[in-house]
Structures are given as structure tokens and as C-alpha cells.
Amino acid sequence: MFVLGLQGSPRSKGNTSTLLSAFLDEVEKSGGRVKNLDVTRMKILPCLGCGTCEKKGYCPRDDDMQAMYPVLREADLVVLATPIYFYGPTAQMKLFIDRSQALWSRKYVLGMEDPGRKWRQGFLLAVGATKGKNIFDGTKLTAKYFFDAVGADFSGTLGYRKVEHVGDIDSHPTALGDARARAKELTAPFLNRKKLLFVCTENACRSQMAAAFARQMAGDRFEVESAGSAPAEKSNPMMETVMVEKGLDMAYLKPEAISDLPDGWQPDFVVSMGCEVDCPTFPGAVMEDWDLSDPAEESVAFMRDIRDQVENRVENFISEHMPS
Ligand SMILES: Cc1cc2nc3c(=O)[nH]c(=O)nc-3n(C[C@H](O)[C@H](O)[C@H](O)COP(=O)(O)O)c2cc1C
Numbered sequence: 235m236f237v238l239g240l241q242g243s244p245r246s247k248g249n250t251s252t253l254l255s256a257f258l259d260e261v262e263k264s265g266g267r268v269k270n271l272d273v274t275r276m277k278i279l280p281c282l283g284c285g286t287c288e289k290k291g292y293c294p295r296d297d298d299m300q301a302m303y304p305v306l307r308e309a310d311l312v313v314l315a316t317p318i319y320f321y322g323p324t325a326q327m328k329l330f331i332d333r334s335q336a337l338w339s340r341k342y343v344l345g346m347e348d349p350g351r352k353w354r355q356g357f358l359l360a361v362g363a364t365k366g367k368n369i370f371d372g373t374k375l376t377a378k379y380f381f382d383a384v385g386a387d388f389s390g391t392l393g394y395r396k397v398e399h400v401g402d403i404d405s406h407p408t409a410l411g412d413a414r415a416r417a418k419e420l421t422a423p424f425l426n427r428k429k430l431l432f433v434c435t436e437n438a439c440r441s442q443m444a445a446a447f448a449r450q451m452a453g454d455r456f457e458v459e460s461a462g463s464a465p466a467e468k469s470n471p472m473m474e475t476v477m478v479e480k481g482l483d484m485a486y487l488k489p490e491a492i493s494d495l496p497d498g499w500q501p502d503f504v505v506s507m508g509c510e511v512d513c514p515t516f517p518g519a520v521m522e523d524w525d526l527s528d529p530a531e532e533s534v535a536f537m538r539d540i541r542d543q544v545e546n547r548v549e550n551f552i553s554e555h556m557p558s
Pocket of ligand 1: 243244245249250316318319321322361362363364365398399
């Protein structure tokens, strides 16, 4: 389980940061993996509204945001944490939000679905100095559409009024405890999933496709990873094309080595695609091999055939091991 926290206050030890840290600390204690990203320290340029993402599916602005698209795609839960500035999120957070337009375009203009979309959750943490009834309304709306763009369901808000000076949140009677409780609650369903690893040689075609289908079909029951014994430089473009025919967006995936799997991540199931070389062993895991031909150097028709075989096998695997 991976939780991405987006810290949006320029005060690095301010109320937002304390609240988010409490939330993420509880996730870690429960056994989840976290990344606490200080958005205000990143170099993120504003969206120019140039329309490149609508035509080509990517943002041409060359800055720290480029590395964030894959991280957003990897997250099971995205936590947006911001102080209220003029009834909205901070300008730094808004830059980040606006640049998620590239993901919005991939979905709504180009018609591709992120394989993690069905199960990813989004949560909002916010603080404001005043006691106004509506102080969180603008930010909640912005968060709702941000979460939709990054492929997450908006699963709630914790917002605290009359929190102004650094340290105010520490003396709030319930805030930090609430954040910990919500973290536990939101994390629990993800932690009960079985760990499923797909491996092949290059992690550029077969195991990537299998992982995407498994995430889409059963990301609530399986925590899915894929890796290769000798990973390629990049995913196979023809594989990406044939997956788009299935409506699945394979962008921002990079072939990974088996040694790059998260620390201490022990799979319950390992499925190899056709163990030509260096097939790894994982003590304690249920292993199976699907003996699928490598489509890397073959025709598009061959790639489609492998894709369809992978899809069927993933479907059968899920109904055999973890039906809904
Ligand atoms: C530029 C600016 C605008 C603000 N606008 C609002 C506002 O509209 N409503 C509100 O309740 N508080 C507003 N505040 C107060 C902050 O939300 C509040 O101090 C918060 O606790 C800061 O969180 P932090 O410690 O994480 O930076 C504003 C503060 C600043 C600096």
C-alpha cells in the first residue's frame, strides 16, 4: 500500500505539515509505505493552457512535475494537505493541481483509463484561521476535481477552523487524533490485499500488461507489482498502443528490476510470463508460469494475441484465487 501526501504550506513546520505528518505516520505504523512531498519546495511551472496534453497526452513543461505523474499513478491513496489562502489552496498547491490537467486530458480527451482508477482514494486535509462556515467549500471543490483528474475517488475531508499560528494544530483538542484515526481507517482495506507479482525478462510488455489488467480488475483484492530480471530502458510502445485499444492507459510506467521492489515486499503469488532466463524464486510464494511467448520483436497482431491471452489468464487467476 502506497500513500502519497502532498504538503501545500510554505511554512515547512506549520499546521498543515504537522497534520499531514500525523496522518502519514499512522499509515507507516499500520504497515503502509508513504511519500511526504513538500509541493512548496518543488520547481513547478504554471500550466500555460497550450493544449499539448489534449493533442499529444503529455505536458511539455520541463520541471519537477514530470517526475510526479508516475508517483501519482502508483499511489493507492493521495492526501492533499493545504492551508486555506483566500478560500482556496495555496498558490504552490494550485500549480501542482493545474498541472494534473495532463492526466485529465489523457482520460477525458484521449479516452484512456488509468488501471488504478477504480480503487485509488483521495483525501483532503485543510486548516484555516477564521471560523467562517464556508472556508473549506472552495478547496473541497478544487480537491474533488483534482482527485478525479488523477484517478481517485474523493473519500473525505478533515478541515480545522481557528487554526492560525504555527503550533495551533498541536493544541487542537482532536485534530491530530482525528487524522491518525482516518489514516488507519482508509489504509485498512488496502493492507488486507494479497501481494501479487508478475515477472518477465524486460518488464516492458507481458508483465506490464498483466499487472495493468490485474490492477483494473482486482486492485481491491491484490496489491500488484511487476518487475523484470533484466529490465528494458522503457516500456514497449506497441504494447502501449494495443492496451489503449482496450482503453487502458499505460503511460508513466517504467520497467523495474526485481531488486527495485519496495523494501520488505514479500509476494504471496508470483506469476512468470514464460521463464526464459533467470527466473527468480520467492520463498513462501505460490509460483506459476504462464509460458507466454515474448511479443517484443513480433507484429502488432502477435502483440494483440498475447494481450488477449494475458487478459484471459488474469481473469481466470483472479476468479481462482480471489473472486469478488
Ligand atoms: C495569504 C494568506 C491567505 C489566507 N487566507 C485565509 C482565508 O481565506 N481563510 C482563513 O480561514 N485563513 C486564511 N489564512 C490563514 C491560514 O490559513 C492559517 O494561518 C493556517 O493555519 C496556515 O497554515 P500553515 O501553518 O500550515 O501554514 C491565510 C493566510 C495567508 C498567509
